Amino acid sequence: xxxLFVLVISCIFINNILLAQYxxxxxxxxxxxxxxxxxxxxxxxxxxxxxAGALTWIINEYMLKPMDVVYLxxxxxxxxxxxxxxxxxMFLKKSIPALYGSLGIYLPLITTNCAVLGxxxxxxxxxxxxxxxxxxxxxxxxxxxxxxxxxAGVRERILLARVPKPLQDVSxxxxxxxxxxxxxxxxxxxx
Amino acid sequence: xxQSLAKEFTKGLWAEIPPFRLVLGLCPxxxxxxxxxxxxxxxxxxxxxxxxxxxFISLLRNIIPSKVRIACFxxxxxxxxxxxxxxxxxYAYELFLTLGIFIPLIxxxxxxxxxxxxxxxxxxxxxxxxxxxxxxxxxGLSLSALASVREILGNGTLTVWGGIPAFTMGPDFxxxxxxxxxxxxxxxxxxxxxxxxxxxxx
Numbered sequence: 001x002x003x004l005f006v007l008v009i010s011c012i013f014i015n016n017i018l019l020a021q022y023x024x025x026x027x028x029x030x031x032x033x034x035x036x037x038x039x040x041x042x043x044x045x046x047x048x049x050x051x052a053g054a055l056t057w058i059i060n061e062y063m064l065k066p067m068d069v070v071y072l073x074x075x076x077x078x079x080x081x082x083x084x085x086x087x088x089x090m091f092l093k094k095s096i097p098a099l100y101g102s103l104g105i106y107l108p109l110i111t112t113n114c115a116v117l118g119x120x121x122x123x124x125x126x127x128x129x130x131x132x133x134x135x136x137x138x139x140x141x142x143x144x145x146x147x148x149x150x151x152a153g154v155r156e157r158i159l160l161a162r163v164p165k166p167l168q169d170v171s172x173x174x175x176x177x178x179x180x181x182x183x184x185x186x187x188x189x190x191x
Numbered sequence: 192x193x194q195s196l197a198k199e200f201t202k203g204l205w206a207e208i209p210p211f212r213l214v215l216g217l218c219p220x221x222x223x224x225x226x227x228x229x230x231x232x233x234x235x236x237x238x239x240x241x242x243x244x245x246x247f248i249s250l251l252r253n254i255i256p257s258k259v260r261i262a263c264f265x266x267x268x269x270x271x272x273x274x275x276x277x278x279x280x281x282y283a284y285e286l287f288l289t290l291g292i293f294i295p296l297i298x299x300x301x302x303x304x305x306x307x308x309x310x311x312x313x314x315x316x317x318x319x320x321x322x323x324x325x326x327x328x329x330x331g332l333s334l335s336a337l338a339s340v341r342e343i344l345g346n347g348t349l350t351v352w353g354g355i356p357a358f359t360m361g362p363d364f365x366x367x368x369x370x371x372x373x374x375x376x377x378x379x380x381x382x383x384x385x386x387x388x389x390x391x392x393x
Contacts, residue, residue: 019373019374019377020373021222022218022219022221022222022373022376023218023222023296024218025217025218025221026214026215026216026217026218026301029214029217071273071276071277072273073295074269074272074273074276074295074298075266075269075270075273078265078269078298078299079262079265079266079269082261082262082265111261111265111299112299112301112304113299114218114296114299114300116299117295117296117298117299118292118296121292121295121296122292125292165388166385166386166388166389167381167385167388168388170214170381170384171381171382171384171385171388172381173381174377174378174380174381174384175377175378175381175382177377177381178374178375178376178377178378178381179374179378181373181374181377182374184373185372185373185374
């Protein structure tokens with residue numbers, strides 16, 4: 001149990017998927033202009049990543065390994081993620097329309113969010129057990145959400161500031177992300 | 192024909208150079224640019240995937256039904272990414288280890304998928320190859336530029352190939368280690384984007 005706790009802390013803060021592992025930067029910059037969209041994206045990522053983490057682990061362990069075709073990892077994982085996203089979208093639309101209303105537009109974007117495929121591949125590479133994979137998937141997604149929401153808060157303020165023309169938009173966004181990454185660096189050495 | 196080929200090729204080198212003008216594929220741009228060698232390696236890998244996937248998608252563009260096109264694109268791109276992964280494992284193992292997870296992640300890099308959707312699905316094979324080659328080389332150049340700055344200032348060396356520095360700043364140089372860390376990557380890319388905006392808008 002203690003080990004799992006350490007794993008969660010290190011996935012959220014020390015190895016933060018966005019700021020320390022550089023994964024998922026396109027949606028990070030794309031959906032952080034408004035707090036609302038940031039929260040929607042964060043929720044959608046948590047939802048899909050936990051499902052994808054579990055599913056890809058099962059596929060790797062019970063399909064790819066016994067058939068000795070581990071080199072098909074990338075191909076099979078991305079197909080599973082794409083199908084999963086589509087399925088989640090249809091399911092939410094039919095049964096929980098309220099949730100679909102708030103998450104709907106972010107779901108298709110998640111297929112090409114490299115954080116999702118990245119975490120699935122990290123889980124396999126680190127040889128985590130099924131429970132550990134579930135926990136890390138959730139923790140990485142929570143770290144993604146935390147960084148995204150923090151960043152959106154800062155970015156809403158930047159909109160009001162007078163930024164020099166060449167630095168506007170993505171450029172100042174990246175520099176701000178650098179500052180936030182610096183604060184996350186201070187968690188190093190905690191575990 | 193030759194003119195339009197040249198046009199499609201050169202637009203990737205300046206007018207739409209990723210990741211600056213075409214803000215796609217930021218993750219590898221941040222992650223692998225600690226040394227010039229990695230930047231070049233990533234550029235070559237992406238160029239190969241982009242040219243091959245563009246070619247095949249444009250050849251198959253009349254067969255792929257538009258409703259399931261994204262899934263088809265993903266399968267084609269993922270196939271070539273797997274090929275690159277296996278080739279690198281066989282012939283450039285050191286590089287494969289340093290680039291690590293970012294090789295399989297070319298699938299979700301957005302550049303191959305974006306070009307498939309925006310260009311290859313609508314144009315002929317020759318034009319698509321020119322487009323892929325231009326953007327791939329452009330991406331490699333941007334990565335190399337960022338990597339050179341980070342490596343020279345952050346480590347005081349410049350490695351082109353094989354892990355042996357081709358150039359060192361000498362013993363008196365104090366390396367600016369900040370550039371090699373994660374925040375340094377973000378700030379470096381941000382400043383470079385700013386520089387590109389300055390040059391672009393005279």
